[in-house]
Amino acid sequence: MVLQKRLDYACGGYRAPAMPHLPRSARGKRSARKKVEDNQTYAFDLLATIAGKLLSEIKSSPSPCTSTGTSNAAAGRDTAKQEQIDEEKSSKCEGFDRLSCNEAVFSPENALEKHITSKLKETSNVPKDTSSGPASPFIKSDLSDEDTIGGESNFGRDGSRIGHAVGAAAEKYIKGNLSSGSAESYDRKEDGSKKLSVAEQQVAGNLMDKNAAYKYSLDDPMVMDVKPTLVSSDSSVEAPLYRNNISRNYSFPKQEDGLDLAADKDDDENSSGCTHPAPVANQTSRMPRIGDRRMRKLMSSKLRKVAPTVLRDAGTSNYDVEQKPALRGKRMCYTRQRTQRSSFKRRKLFDHCPLTAYDGGIYGEGLSKMSENSRIKLETDDSHATLCGANGASSFTTGQNCCYESPDYHVKLSIKSFKVPELVIEIPETATVGSLKRTVLEAVTAILGGRPRVGVLLQGKKVRDDKKTLRQAGITYGDKLDNLSFTMEPNPEEALVPPPSSEDANFLGLACAPEPLARIPPIAPAAAALDRGGPESTESVQTCPEMDRDAFHSPIHPSSPEKTTANALALVAVPPTDVEEALAMVPLGSKAKRSETPQRRVRRPFSVAEVEALVLAVEKLGTGRWRDVKIRAFENAEHRTYVDLKDKWKTLVHTARISPQQRRGEPVPQELLDRVLSAHASWSQKEAKLLR
DNA sequence: GTTAGGG
């Protein structure tokens, strides 16, 4: 055949049309079998990449300290709070009445990102199904025409869905964000990953005895709030996050343990290569397709090993995996995902159980029980009155901790949700859903990833003076609570990055640089902060007045006892408006240019003239010699590759077979379609004969 | 780089 080919060319590219060639179809379909394998590989690679990145981040971050002191350092910003912690540690009963909201402890990122992630994921898959299932087999083959259109429309739908999804996620958060945390904690137990629990307990132990731990947690409103978050991640993926947060934010001695354990869980041997992935990933993403492909292959060997270890690190993992267009429709099928999914389901179940939201604290089971009782305790004044914010104050809190507090003048608060910085994401339409997810995750992580701090808004105004007593600030018993809300914000101390601005090359520029597509202008410049690396964005957020205004409000409802459950603290990331809008802005990769979805070629429907030329050529050359067809009939049509011609022929054949009503796009003269069918039949026959 | 097919 080869020889023949060459000879033909020698003759000016014209050969005996009737010279059928052996179809390669003999190869049969190979896709199915290998796909599974390959998919896994992809998944692993991607996961590994991400995981590696995360891991590296963790590593790069200040190593966990052995004592609370570290956590204090982390908190940095609020000295008083730090002291608080120390005190607690040193003396069992001391400082309980103090306001010990160590912001450092507050790290909702996990929960949030997790939540969003899962949500996105969940929804993203839906559209897939929709698009994949052509109403009829006929329609299916018509894809070339309709597919593109359909595909695009699908994409659009996806987007909207995602938006909804996000919205839903946000809603969920509002309703019972914490619940997710609780669910998570449950997951953990169920999964038998008690290592973490142990670690937690140990941590608690460090603080003192269990009671101490209890108290500690109770004492620190933030802690309470946070707890769910910490545990929030799914057993598999969570672990890493969990430790990640802890290590970075809390620097508990045990973190290490947790980390190791987590790592070991799946496979310990691989922790080694984890450092690579991050950089590699970036490179990969930037590479041209072929390069990319190759890269992935090359990497796969290395990364695969690492992947398992890091998997959990990447709460993100799934995002990344899905981000690859290559994975479209094919999803990872390894257990991990299933695990996650199941976790998610469980979590969902818990979503409506606000009570549990508080459970599953850092300290584990013990805490979980008291959690419902514990709420937010705020210090009213110097008198050390502790405010048991819980709706229907918890007996526990009162009984155990409140011994130090005066029962009077307790401000009862029920935090329904936290305001988080507005999340604005900008992403090209051509970006994959996966990249979208990742982007969102990054944004959220960036915002809350560091050591987020809690802001208090009273009547819309930020209460900045931490030294003020609640009373002084105007937060008093039975008053103004409606105007009290909390915000979750990046810790300024952590990030000394310039305030975010739309011009910020870091995220705006880099983010989408590779993407030629027009971007949706950032909705709110302030939002840019979100895009930044977690810690860095802090300052900007703090600085930005809009932050406070735009952030989601978590109005505090004077809690009524019966509402306790319903009023569970919720961490909510509520998109200001439409999710899609909100998502409009985050850079696809603030740090690395990700969004490397190679621009999809513009759709250029075949004109009738082109179809005719194609038909003519195929009639002459037959099917299976697309390169020749291309040369013969589309030599000058740069945008028509022989693959395109082949595809077009495929669709033409299909089109010719379906009823005219089912056809879409510019109608092709029936005459041409008839010729298509005849030519197709003719050449098929010749082919068949040859095979015999 | 081509061809064949699935997505």
Add this chain to the structure above:
DNA sequence: CCCTAAC
């Protein structure tokens, strides 16, 4: 149109 496998 995209992506791959098999050539």
